[in-house]
Amino acid sequence: MSDVTFEQIEKRYAGRAAVADLNLRIRSGELVCLLGPSGCGKTTTLRMLAGFLTPDSGDISIGTRSVLNLGPEARPTAMVFQRYTLWPHMNVFHNVAFGLKLRRLSPAFIRQKVKDALTLVGLPGMEARQPSQLSGGQQQRVALARALVLEPEVLLLDEPLSSLDAKLRVQLRDEIRGIVQELGITTVFVTHDQEEAMAVADRIAVMHEGVLHQVQTPGELYDRPATRFVADFIGQMNFLSVQPGTSGTLLAGPLAFGVPQSAVGTEVAVRPEDMQFGEQGHPAQILRVSDLGHYREVLFRLEGAPDLAPMTAFVGKSEALETPRVRVRRALAYAGGVLLGDAVPLSAQVVGS
Amino acid sequence: MSDVTFEQIEKRYAGRAAVADLNLRIRSGELVCLLGPSGCGKTTTLRMLAGFLTPDSGDISIGTRSVLNLGPEARPTAMVFQRYTLWPHMNVFHNVAFGLKLRRLSPAFIRQKVKDALTLVGLPGMEARQPSQLSGGQQQRVALARALVLEPEVLLLDEPLSSLDAKLRVQLRDEIRGIVQELGITTVFVTHDQEEAMAVADRIAVMHEGVLHQVQTPGELYDRPATRFVADFIGQMNFLSVQPGTSGTLLAGPLAFGVPQSAVGTEVAVRPEDMQFGEQGHPAQILRVSDLGHYREVLFRLEGAPDLAPMTAFVGKSEALETPRVRVRRALAYAGGVLLGDAVPLSAQVVGS
Amino acid sequence: MSVPAIPAPRAAWFLQVAGLRRALGAILLLAFSAFLLMPLWTLLLWAVTERWLYPGVVPQQFGLKWWSWVFSNADIGKAAFWSLTTAPTVTLLSALVCLPAAYAFARFDFPLKRFFYVALLASNAFPKLGLYIAIAAFFFRLGLIGTFWGVVLVQLVNALVVMIWIPSAAFAAVPKELEEAARDAGASPLRVFFSVTLPISMPGIIVALILTFLGSLDESQATLLIGTPQITTLPIQMYTLVSSYPEPVGAVFSVLLATPSVVLLLLARRYLLAGYLAAGFKGG
Amino acid sequence: QTNPVTLNFYSGGDVNVKDLWENNLLPMYQKTHPNVRINLVFSSHGDNDQATIDRMAAAKKAGKPSGIDLLEGPVDDAGTAGLMDKLSVQKVPLLARVSPAVVNRAHSYGVPYRASSVVLAYDSSRVKNPPKTVAALLDWINKNPGQFTYNTPDTGGSGNAFVTRILMGNLTPADASFFQTDYDAAREKAWSKGLSTLKTLAPKLYQNGQYSQNNVGTLQLLGKGAIQMGPVWSDMGLSYLKQGLLPDNIKLTQIDPPLAGGAAYLGVAADSVNKAAAYDFLNWLLTPEVQSVVVDKMNGYPGVKLQYMPKDVQTRFGDIAGDFSYGFSSKFGSDMNRLWYEQVAGTAQPQH
Amino acid sequence: MSRPAPRKQTDLKPLLGLLFLVPPLAVLTLLVLLPAFDALRFSLGWVPEDNVSYASGLNLIRSSQPTLAVFGRLFSSASFGRDLGLTLFVTLTSVALLTVVSYALAVYARFGRGRWVGAVRTLYLLPMFIPGIIAAYAITTFYGDHGLLQAMLERVGVQGYHSPIRQSWGIVLGSVWTGIPFAVLMLSSGLDGVAEEQIEAARDAGASFWVILWRIVLPLNLVPLLIVLTFSFIGVFGSFTIPYLLGPAAPNMLGVSMQLNFGAFRQPQVAVAMAVFSFLVCALVGYLYVVATLRQNGRRV
C-alpha cells in the first residue's frame, strides 16, 4: 500500500550524476537502509523521495501514485535529519505539535497526540524542555516523535544517529527499529555505518558513486556480495590476486580454487572468518594478533608465498594458534568488479603437482 | 627512560572534578589508550600532560623529572588533535617545518627532516600541497608527521581518527600503531571507541567521570573487567540480577552460579559469546536474530524465567539455532560495582532441587 | 636522523608569564579604560556642576541648576519627539525594504547577485554630504523638504548596507534542515519563513535594527539639510546647545541623549558580541 | 475686528533670539491681537536661510504661494530676488523713527526691529587701558601674545566683524559702501593687505594661532581666563554678564572705527496674502514698549533711533552704542570666508 | 504504462530574488545613484538651473560639454592640497592606531583569562552607543585646553600639556575613540574562528606568544583585518562630525571642507567636485575589500 518505487531516477549536479539510473522498490512496512561511503548519493536519493529535490528524469511513486508533482508538504513522508534536528526556539511540545497545529486540530487532541508520541520514543513528560536542555540522543528521539506524530506513510531517516556516542547509537537504533516495526511504517534509513545497517535493516541497498550496487538482506549481502565494491565495503575481506592454473583452477601462492569460468584480473575473496587455523592447511607466519574482545584478529602471511599480501583472519578466543596452519573454508571469485561465483577451495597438493 | 607518571593528579572545573586522584604509570615505548565515554576526563588528562592545563594537585613526570613547571613548548611531548589539525595558511612543508624553523636549524637539514617525516607517514613528495587539497586522512597523517618531526619523547593523540570514515579509521590506526612501535615512542592515545582502543593499545586505561577504573591489556580488560562500568563499557555484557540460593550459590531463574562470597545487590555478568546454544542447557525463546556478518546476534529469553531481562548471545554463522537451549560457559560476579570474582556456572538441577 | 632537540622555551603564551608582564597588561588595560571612560566621566561631572574653574580636578560647586535650565529653555521636547519618531520609523521602514532582499541574498541564486551585493558597498563610499545636497534639490521639487518623511527617506540611505548585509548573514546561518523539517511537517514556504527562519535569525536582525536605530539617532548632516527648521532632532539640538551655551548645558544634554543608548547597549550586548556584525561584513 | 488670520513667520538666529520671540514678544502681541495667530518656524543660527529663500523662489516659479508671510533674516537677498515686499512709511508708519541709512541697507525690504554690534570684551583686572583704535588693538595683540583670539568668520558674527574691520581698514569709503551692497569678485584684490595683516597676526593669537569656533567659544575662553581680550556680540556679552556666566571683571568697549554690527530685519513676503496684518505687526514691533523689551531681554540696541527710547536706555548705551559699521554683502561675505580660510587660517601654523 | 511527465519546474527563485531586490534598489537608485549622477554632472560643468543650491553658487563653471575645469580649479587650489594632506594624514594614522589598539583588545578579549575580560568586552562596545557629537564634546571637555586632563596633570606637577584638541591629532583621537567598537567586534569574531587547537599545536612546537601572533593568528585572521582597514579608511576619510568639532580651523578634512564650500563659501560646485574625488578614493579602497572577500570565499570552497 505504501510501497515506494524509484524508476530510472537520475539526478545530476553540474553535469556529474549524483544518482544514476536508480531502480528500487521498497515494500510496504519494510525498513530499507541506504548504505554507502560518503558522497555516494544516499542523501540525494532520500531528499528526492522527500520532495526537497526534483530528479532530472525518472519517476518516484508512493503507493500507486507518482509523487513527483507534490511539494514536500504534500507528500506522505516525514524526515529525521542528521544535524540541526529541532527548532531551537520552540520547546519540545511545540516542536512536536508544529505539524499538527498546521492541520488545525483541537488543542486537546494535539496535546494527547504529542503526549503519545513522546511516550512512544521514551520521553514522556518532557514537553516543557527546551532543545538545548536535551542530550543529543534525546534530541533525536524528539525529532523522531515529531516525524511520527504526523503518521506518515513513509519515514525517512538521514543518518539520524551519526552524531551520537557509540553506546547510545546502538541503543537508539534498536529502539527505532522496534518502534518502526510496531507501527509498520515503510522506512528508509540512510547510514554510512555498515554495522548499523546490518543491525536494523530488513534489506540493505548499497550505493557507490551514485550507482545502486545491490539490494539484499544483511545476511545474503554479507555472504554473497554482488560486486567487489560491496564485498570490500561490507565487513572485512581478503582479496587474493590469483594466477590461472591448470584445468580452470586459480592459484594464489599455495592455495588453489576451482571456478566455473575465469577472466583476466579475476580475484578471489575470502572472509577473515573463513580463514581457518588448525592442524591442517598451509603453514602461516603470524604477524600480529589483536584481541578484539569476543574474537581475535590475526594478521598473517602464508609461508612460501612472498607475493601474497598479508591476510586477516578472525579467530575465536578459545582456538589455539600454536600450530599456525591455515585452510580456506569458503571463497568467492570476482572479475571486472562483479561476482563470478563461488571459488571452491581445492587441496593445493592435488592441483599443484 | 621516557616513562610517564601521573601521581595523585586532580583537576577541578567549577568545583566539579574533571579528573580525580589519577595515578597512572606509562612505560617507556608503550602505547596506552585512554578510553571512556564523552566527558570522562580523557582530554583533560592529556592536556595536563602536554602542559596546556595545570593540575590542581599532584605531580606529572616524564622520565625522572617533574614537568609541572614547564610550559608546553618546553615539554618533550607532541600532540595530534582531533580537529583543525593543520594550519590552513601554510602548505604541508611549512606545517611540518614550523617547529624546526623555530629551532633555527639549517634549511637543508629541515628539508631533509620534513622529507623523512612525510615518507614515514606515507606521504612522500606532498610538501607543496595546501591542507585544503588533502583528504581528512592525509591531513591527519601530516599532523602526525608534524608531531613526529620534533622527535618527542612522548606522543599525544587526542581522538585523531574520530572525524574520519570507518574504513579509513581502521587503516590509519594500524599505520599509527606501526609507526609508533617502529620509533619506540611512548604514546598516549585518547579515544572513546573501544574497538579502536583494543586494536591499537598495549594497555587500555578506562576512565569514567574523572576516575580511572582499570589499566590492562585489551584481552585481560575484556576477560576480567575490574568494575561493572568497565564490564558494561567494553564489549557487550549480559547482567543477570540474581537471588541468593542455598549454600553460597546465586540463582538467576533456572541458572545457578557458585561464587566465593556474595553481597546484597550482587550481579552476574555473562559475555554474549559465553552464552552457548546447543543440545544441552535451558530452553530459550529466541526474540530476534541479527546477522552481523561473521557472526549473529541473538536476543533471547530463558523459558520459565519471566523476571530475567532478554539476553544477547553471539552465535557463529555455522551454529544451528533449531534447538534453542542455552548453557553459560563462563561468568563473573560484581557487587557494589566492583568485581567479586568468577561466578562458576553450576548445573541448575544440582542446586535447584 | 637526530635533531639537536632544543626545546625553545623563550616567552610563554599570553599572560601565563611573570608578574612583570601581567603588570604591563594591567597598565595597558587601565590606560585603555581611561582613554575610553575619562571623557565620559568628565561629561558626567560637568552635568552636575554649577561652577568648575580651571585648575580644579573636581568642580568647585555641584548642583543641578542646569538640568532645570535645560528642561525649561531648550527645545528638548520637540527634538526628542522628532528623534523618537524618526529613528523607529527609519528602522522599521528599512527593515521592510531590506529584509526581503537580505533573504534573497541568503537563499536564492539570481543573475548579478554578487554585483548587487557589492553595489551596496559602493553606495556607502560616496561622501554623504555630496549626496545630501543633490537629494535636497530633488526633495525640494517633491515638497519633502522640512517634512518628516523627507528626513526618514534620506536617512534610509544610511541603513541599506547594515540592514541587508547583517540579516543576510543571519538568514544564511539558519540551517536548511530546520526549514526543510517545517516544509516536511506541512508548512508553506511563507509559513516556514515566519515560524522558523525569522525567529532563528532574530538575533542577527536585532543587531541590524539596533545599528540602524543608533545610526538614525546619531544622524545630523542630512537632517540639517532636509529637515530643519521644522524637524530638529536631538543631535541638531545638541549642535545648537554646544555652540550657544556654557559647558554644563551641553553636558546635561549629552547625558540625557546618551542614556537611552547606553541602556540599549546593556540590553543588546550579547547579540552584538555574538559575531553577527562580522558575519554580515564577511558574507560578501 | 475681522476674520482671524495666521501669519507664518520664518526666523533664525541664536537661541536668545528664539527665546525673545517665544517667551516675550509673541505672548505680548497675542494678548493685544487675539485675532492674529503667529506661527513661528525657527532655525537656529540661520542654518536654513538659504533653504527658505530657495523655497520661496521655487514657489514663485511654480506660481504657488510659499506659505511664508514674514521672514527674519536675509531679506535683502530675498528682496533682490523679487521675493519680498518693499516697505515704506505708508505701509509701516513707525519706520519713520528708524535711521534711513539702516533702512536703506536692506533696500527697504525689512524693518530693523533690533540691532547689536560687535564690541571688544576684555579682562579689566589685567588690561588697564583697553585699545581704542584698530591700530592700538593690533599693537596690543602683538605685545600680549596668546591673549587674544576671534572665532572663524563663518561660525559667528563677532569673528566675522573683526575680520571685516581689518579688511576694511584698507578700503576707501567709496569702496566700502560698494562692498557693503554689491558684488564683484575682481575687486577683492583690495583685501590682500588686510589678509596679510591677519596672517601675520596668527602666531600671536591664543595657543599660537587657535581660533575659537563660534561666538560662544570666545566668551568661554574669556570666562575661563584663557584669553584677556576678544570680539564679542554686545548683546551676548551683556547677557552673559547678567547671568553671571562671565566674571564681573570682563568689560565691554568699542573701538574706532567701530566693529561691524547690524540690525535684524524682518520683512514681508511678496506673495503673502495677509499683508495688512503683517504691516500691522511690523509697526507694533517699533513701538517704544516693544523696543524696550527688545533692549531689555536681548541687551540689543533698539531698532529705532535712540532718541525715541526712554532716558535710562539712552544712558545705558552711552559707552558702546555710539555707532557700528556694516559688514560686507553676502556674496562678498562668502568670498571673505573662503579667502580667510585659504590665506589666513589655512597657512602653515606652528604645530606642537 | 504512461508515466506523468515530471513537472517542468520553472524555478521561480531567481525571479523572486530579483523581485525582493527591487525596494532597496529603488532606494539606492533614487537616493544614491541619481543624486550621485547629478553631482557628477555638476562637477563636470553641467549646471542644473532648477537646482537653486547649485545654480546660486558663486564662480560657477558652465559648459555644454563635460569639462574637467572644476577639478582643475580644485587641484590647483592651495587649500585643497592642504586639506587633502590633512585628510590623508588623519585617515592613515587613525586607521593604523585603530588597528593596533583594536587588535590588542581583540586578542585580549579572545585569549585573555580572568574577570577583566568580560568588563573589557562591554567597555569596548560603549562608543558605539555614544552619538558622535557627544563623543566629540566629551573628548573636548577632557582632553581640551584647560580640560580635566590638563588639570590632573598639573595637580601631579606635569606642566606644558599641549592639548591635541583643535589640532590634527584631535581628529585622530576622536576617530580612534569612535572607531573602536566596530574594529574590535570585527577582529574578535575573526579571532573566535581561530581554533584553540591551532594555537596549541604551535605552542607545542615551541612557538612564543609573538611568533604565534605573527605566524598563526595574524595570517588566519587576514580578511577581518582587511575589512577593518578598508571600512575604517572609508569611515574616517569621509567623516564630518569628529573633524568639525575636534579639528583645527584650517586646514580641514575633506568632509568639513565640503560643508564649508557648500555653506560658508557658496561654492557648491567645488564641494561636489570634492565629493566625487572622495568617492573615487574610497571606491579604490573598497575595491580592496571586495577582492579580499572574493579571495576568502574562494578559499572556503
Ligand SMILES: Nc1ncnc2c1ncn2[C@@H]1O[C@H](COP(=O)(O)OP(=O)(O)OP(=O)(O)O)[C@@H](O)[C@H]1O
Ligand atoms: N547542492 C549540490 N551541488 C553540487 N553537488 C552536490 C550537491 N549536493 C550533493 N552533491 C554531490 O552529489 C554527490 C552525492 O551527495 P550526497 O549528499 O547524496 O551524498 P551522501 O551519500 O549523502 O554522502 P554523506 O554520507 O557524506 O552524507 C556528492 O558527490 C556531492 O558532492
Ligand SMILES: Nc1ncnc2c1ncn2[C@@H]1O[C@H](COP(=O)(O)OP(=O)(O)OP(=O)(O)O)[C@@H](O)[C@H]1O
Ligand atoms: N574549560 C572547562 N570548563 C569547565 N568544565 C570543563 C572544561 N573543560 C572540560 N570540562 C569538563 O570536564 C569534564 C572532562 O572533560 P574532557 O574534555 O576531559 O572530557 P573527554 O573525556 O575528553 O570527553 P570527549 O570524549 O567528549 O572529548 C567534562 O565534564 C567537561 O564538561
Ligand SMILES: [Mg+2]
Ligand atoms: Mg548524506
Ligand SMILES: [Mg+2]
Ligand atoms: Mg576529549
